Amino acid sequence: MSDLDTFRAETRAWLEANCPASMREPVRSEKDTVWGGRDQSALTPDQKTWMDRMAARGWTVPDWPKAYGGGGLSPAESKILREEMRALGCRNPLSSFGISMLGPALLKYGNEEQKLEHLPRIARGEIRWCQGYSEPNAGSDLAALATSAEDMGDHFLVNGQKVWTSYADKADWIFCLVRTDKSVKQAGISFLLFDMASPGVSTKPILLISGYSPFCETFFDDVKVPKANLVGELNKGWDVAKYLLGHEREMISGMGLGLSSGGTLIGNTVAQMGLDADGRLADPLLRGQIALHEVRARAFAAMSERFLDELKAGRAHPAQPSMMKYYGTELNKARHELEMAAGGSDSLEWESEASNNGAAPRAWLRTKANSIEGGTSEVQLNIIAKRILELPS
Amino acid sequence: MPLYLNDEQTMLRDAAQQFVGEAAPVSHMRALRDADDATGFSRDLWKQFAEMGFTGILIPESDGGLGLGHVEAGVVLEEIGRNLSPSPFLATAVAAVEALKGSAQRERWFPGILAGETVAALAIDEKAKHGNAIGMKAERSGNGFRLSGAKQFVTHGHVADLLIVAARTAGAPEDDAGVTLFAVPKDTAGLTADPQRLADSSLASRVTFENVEVDADAVIGEVDGGRAVLDALLAAGRTGAAAESLGVGGGAMDMTVQYLKERKQFGVLIGSFQALQHRAAHLYAELEVARAAVLKAQQLLDAGDARAAEAVSVAKAMAGLASTLAVQEGVQMHGGIGMTDEFDIGFYMKRGRVLAEMFGDANFHADQLARASGY
Numbered sequence: 001m002s003d004l005d006t007f008r009a010e011t012r013a014w015l016e017a018n019c020p021a022s023m024r025e026p027v028r029s030e031k032d033t034v035w036g037g038r039d040q041s042a043l044t045p046d047q048k049t050w051m052d053r054m055a056a057r058g059w060t061v062p063d064w065p066k067a068y069g070g071g072g073l074s075p076a077e078s079k080i081l082r083e084e085m086r087a088l089g090c091r092n093p094l095s096s097f098g099i100s101m102l103g104p105a106l107l108k109y110g111n112e113e114q115k116l117e118h119l120p121r122i123a124r125g126e127i128r129w130c131q132g133y134s135e136p137n138a139g140s141d142l143a144a145l146a147t148s149a150e151d152m153g154d155h156f157l158v159n160g161q162k163v164w165t166s167y168a169d170k171a172d173w174i175f176c177l178v179r180t181d182k183s184v185k186q187a188g189i190s191f192l193l194f195d196m197a198s199p200g201v202s203t204k205p206i207l208l209i210s211g212y213s214p215f216c217e218t219f220f221d222d223v224k225v226p227k228a229n230l231v232g233e234l235n236k237g238w239d240v241a242k243y244l245l246g247h248e249r250e251m252i253s254g255m256g257l258g259l260s261s262g263g264t265l266i267g268n269t270v271a272q273m274g275l276d277a278d279g280r281l282a283d284p285l286l287r288g289q290i291a292l293h294e295v296r297a298r299a300f301a302a303m304s305e306r307f308l309d310e311l312k313a314g315r316a317h318p319a320q321p322s323m324m325k326y327y328g329t330e331l332n333k334a335r336h337e338l339e340m341a342a343g344g345s346d347s348l349e350w351e352s353e354a355s356n357n358g359a360a361p362r363a364w365l366r367t368k369a370n371s372i373e374g375g376t377s378e379v380q381l382n383i384i385a386k387r388i389l390e391l392p393s
Numbered sequence: 394m395p396l397y398l399n400d401e402q403t404m405l406r407d408a409a410q411q412f413v414g415e416a417a418p419v420s421h422m423r424a425l426r427d428a429d430d431a432t433g434f435s436r437d438l439w440k441q442f443a444e445m446g447f448t449g450i451l452i453p454e455s456d457g458g459l460g461l462g463h464v465e466a467g468v469v470l471e472e473i474g475r476n477l478s479p480s481p482f483l484a485t486a487v488a489a490v491e492a493l494k495g496s497a498q499r500e501r502w503f504p505g506i507l508a509g510e511t512v513a514a515l516a517i518d519e520k521a522k523h524g525n526a527i528g529m530k531a532e533r534s535g536n537g538f539r540l541s542g543a544k545q546f547v548t549h550g551h552v553a554d555l556l557i558v559a560a561r562t563a564g565a566p567e568d569d570a571g572v573t574l575f576a577v578p579k580d581t582a583g584l585t586a587d588p589q590r591l592a593d594s595s596l597a598s599r600v601t602f603e604n605v606e607v608d609a610d611a612v613i614g615e616v617d618g619g620r621a622v623l624d625a626l627l628a629a630g631r632t633g634a635a636a637e638s639l640g641v642g643g644g645a646m647d648m649t650v651q652y653l654k655e656r657k658q659f660g661v662l663i664g665s666f667q668a669l670q671h672r673a674a675h676l677y678a679e680l681e682v683a684r685a686a687v688l689k690a691q692q693l694l695d696a697g698d699a700r701a702a703e704a705v706s707v708a709k710a711m712a713g714l715a716s717t718l719a720v721q722e723g724v725q726m727h728g729g730i731g732m733t734d735e736f737d738i739g740f741y742m743k744r745g746r747v748l749a750e751m752f753g754d755a756n757f758h759a760d761q762l763a764r765a766s767g768y
């Protein structure tokens with residue numbers, strides 16, 4: 001056996017022994033997702049066990065260095081871990097903006113103290129992060145942001161408003177874009193980290209069409225932020241912001257794999273409509289639509305694998321996350337549209353127990369934001385056109 | 394195995410890119426068409442393919458070939474697609490070789506293929522739409538078989554030295570068992586090929602078998618057990634056609650993006666219009682996704698993985714969808730010039746359509762996938 005075969009066998013054995021049965025079932029709704037954070041009382045015992053066991057091996061962030069709480073795995077080993085988790089149906093032990101967004105940015109732009117302070121706590125799911133990018137007048141045109149950070153000698157004084165801050169009311173810390181120079185656009189932005197419990201921070205939830213309000217308006221009123229919390233250089237936060245956005249897009253593209261809904265499209269549809277005498281879905285037109293969707297979904301799964309492989313090998317075009325985000329989110333929206341069609345009137349129930357409190361329609365509505373959050377589909381297409389195809393302005 | 398080309402495969406791609414681009418660019422195909430060439434491809438070019446080693450890519454080293462896989466064959470096919478090069482490579486060096494591999498006939502046919510002298514054709518399809526049913530009869534006769542029936546869409550059928558024929562020795566058309574594959578040499582009595590020019594100016598034949606007598610040793614694999622060989626042939630052919638489609642789609646996209654950077658209207662380059670930028674970017678995404686699906690199928694086939702069959706269907710369907718979009722957008726974004734015979738983009742549209750039908754279209758493969766998933 002090669003080293004990788006041994007690693008695969010050991011990994012599988014460890015996962016089988018350590019992943020609780022309930023953590024091998026598909027995630028049923030957004031509430032099933034583990035986000036970690038200071039307040040761990042919301043976690044079920046199995047969720048906590050699974051997160052802690054994985055964190056102890058550094059496997060919540062398998063390819064980060066061990067010094068920062070990671071698993072120190074090679075790209076090939078990380079891939080095997082992912083494959084084995086998928087084969088056993090193991091849930092992602094920890095979803096976190098710290099892992100998918102801030103972590104990579106700190107690894108690249110943070111100083112040693114910042115890495116040692118934040119990365120291990122992210123890996124263990126101890127601190128929940130939120131993203132303070134968008135503002136009322138800075139959405140797609142993010143660099144138009146106005147929230148200011150004034151240099152007060154030993155600290156910055158932050159004032160302004162953010163919007164659409166996902167989970168700001170549940171987050172412990174925020175990574176935030178602030179203006180430190182008003183005379184220039186991109187070159188006047190800095191990247192700050194601070195505690196959401198700091199005096200002067202307040203949040204107000206925004207109710208979404210799905211009936212949930214995981215989003216907030218976030219207000220900063222004379223918030224004092226220590227200077228040590230500046231990531232990268234002053235006025236050079238745009239580089240950090242863009243790098244982080246690449247990782248955000250990469251994470252969001254994963255939705256196209258349909259893993260979050262447990263691959264239920266076909267199963268649900270069959271249960272709903274039944275098969276005809278030839279063993280085919282009784283509604284031939286819907287069957288055709290689902291089958292063609294499945295072609296794209298499986299092709300996209302291959303694309304995701306290729307993208308990760310190329311990324312790890314440093315061969316991916318830097319703008320490729322835009323393509324992944326665009327395609328994956330459009331695919332996820334189409335998938336939920338088909339799920340609604342397959343469910344018929346049952347999938348319209350909003351509050352019943354049978355519908356798991358309207359999990360299907362709420363999830364369907366939630367996906368409509370996929371092509372808006374993290375940069376709209378139109379913005380991704382602009383990036384592909386300019387940076388990959390090099391079309392003229 | 395990472396899902397990108399390794400160093401050797403990249404070197405092969407560079408070699409194929411240069412060779413096919415120089416020896417058989419689109420103008421080569423145009424010249425054959427303008428001359429109303431009756432063969433449909435250049436035999437001289439086929440010899441050069443052999444000199445490059447390409448015809449032996451899938452032939453095992455023990456049989457004098459390179460012993461490489463479907464990833465490598467696909468690398469060559471993509472360049473064939475990009476240059477719209479008429480070539481017997483897919484039918485002969487990929488599908489037929491896959492069928493003959495390991496069989497007794499390989500000793501008879503591989504040397505000619507390796508030398509670029511032998512051309513094979515596939516007599517599989519019986520209807521206008523590719524399907525799995527095989528109805529054509531092969532009855533025992535003396536110590537051999539007698540074939541009767543008809544096949545269509547037999548590329549190079551009129552000039553092939555060898556026809557790989559799928560026929561039924563038992564059972565009903567839809568059955569898996571009872572299919573037998575035959576290697577039928579050209580000029581066998583009772584065999585007629587009626588070549589027809591297709592939309593892309595390639596030639597495919599309607600082939601009639603009227604009491605065609607073949608020896609027992611024409612059987613490839615087992616009598617009644619030919620489905621496995623046929624499946625291997627089809628998996629190779631489908632994956633190969635997907636790779637060629639990708640080349641056609643990629644070629645069309647490259648031409649189009651180039652045109653967007655050159656053509657001016659309203660005093661600006663048309664590539665600066667966001668309506669066109671977004672469509673070009675969307676097209677890029679579709680082709681990238683198709684590319685990943687094709688490479689996945691090639692790798693799984695090469696690894697002998699049980700998931701290969703489904704991956705092949707995904708690859709063929711996705712490549713068909715993506716390159717259909719590429720040729721359509723190609724013609725549209727070229728405007729009026731895209732409709733002229735003088736300009737090459739229309740050739741991509743025609744070749745793309747032929748490849749979309751070959752070995753099953755996107756709907757056929759989506760249906761395969763649905764059946765495999767039990768719905």
Ligand SMILES: Cc1cc2nc3c(=O)[nH]c(=O)nc-3n(C[C@H](O)[C@H](O)[C@H](O)COP(=O)(O)OP(=O)(O)OC[C@H]3O[C@@H](n4cnc5c(N)ncnc54)[C@H](O)[C@@H]3O)c2cc1C
Nearest residue numbers: 131132133134139140164165166369372373374375376378
């Ligand atoms: C569910 C959800 C979660 C979010 N989470 C966060 C978060 O946690 N933190 C955070 O900071 N932000 C978050 N956002 C904000 C998100 O990043 C912005 O909504 C997004 O960037 C779009 O900005 P906007 O809403 O202001 O739309 P606008 O920028 O006003 O866009 C309106 C429309 O115009 C189009 N448009 C704009 N500019 C162009 C252009 N140049 N070319 C073509 N079309 C264009 C857009 O594509 C869109 O269709 C979230 C948003 C949602 C919906």
